[in-house]
Amino acid sequence: MPNYKLFYSPGACSMAVHIALLECGQSPELVNANLRAEQRNADFMKANPRGQVPVLVEDGQIIREGAAQMIYLLDTYKNPLLPQSGPQRAQALEWLCWANATLHPAYSKGFGAKRVSDDAAVQDAIMKSACASIQKLWDEADAHLAKNKYLAGDKPTMGDILMAVIANWSMPVTQGPNVKRVIREMIERPSYKKALAAEQVEYKAAA
Numbered sequence: 001m002p003n004y005k006l007f008y009s010p011g012a013c014s015m016a017v018h019i020a021l022l023e024c025g026q027s028p029e030l031v032n033a034n035l036r037a038e039q040r041n042a043d044f045m046k047a048n049p050r051g052q053v054p055v056l057v058e059d060g061q062i063i064r065e066g067a068a069q070m071i072y073l074l075d076t077y078k079n080p081l082l083p084q085s086g087p088q089r090a091q092a093l094e095w096l097c098w099a100n101a102t103l104h105p106a107y108s109k110g111f112g113a114k115r116v117s118d119d120a121a122v123q124d125a126i127m128k129s130a131c132a133s134i135q136k137l138w139d140e141a142d143a144h145l146a147k148n149k150y151l152a153g154d155k156p157t158m159g160d161i162l163m164a165v166i167a168n169w170s171m172p173v174t175q176g177p178n179v180k181r182v183i184r185e186m187i188e189r190p191s192y193k194k195a196l197a198a199e200q201v202e203y204k205a206a207a
């Protein structure tokens, strides 16, 4: 069995990789990257000079980018959260990439407002624009989930879990009833509960 180390930040996108590891029966060593502290974890900065979590280390080999890590793990352990082939795999990849590369960056735009300008009015305008984009994405997801049990069809996949992780990020947006139905189910998975407890994160978005 390989040894896994995960550099994470509590409740961040790294939580989805944490859950993927648990779903694959692995018990990673967890290292808090200290993203909010003045001094980020030095080993973490060496592993990813971009200063972003998640960073996964498998037997000493560094893997950056959350989507790559999740796909790699689920493929390695043939986990049904990412079907191995066919149209189900295409759908699961589409929605995992939607959460990782469309929904997540929309939030990042809002979170990054303070890095763009010191001017409160500019920050406010960036935040408003980010929230409008995020809200549109949640509304689209809700309409999609009104017609589909899960994002990728009739079975839960990794995209549902990453969506639930992102839904818990603090931003003045709302999720519709169909999104909430799915996230409520995701957070009941033993792996999700274990990750929340280990990272000491309270889940608020399901209410």
Ligand SMILES: N[C@@H](CCC(=O)N[C@@H](CS)C(=O)NCC(=O)O)C(=O)O
Residues within 6 Å of the ligand: 009, 012, 013, 014, 035, 051, 052, 053, 054, 064, 065, 066, 067, 100, 108
């Ligand atoms: N494309 C990267 C983005 C990762 C990312 O944005 N991580 C956030 C936490 S959710 C982060 O580390 N932010 C700190 C920063 O950018 O300084 C991935 O998917 O791994």
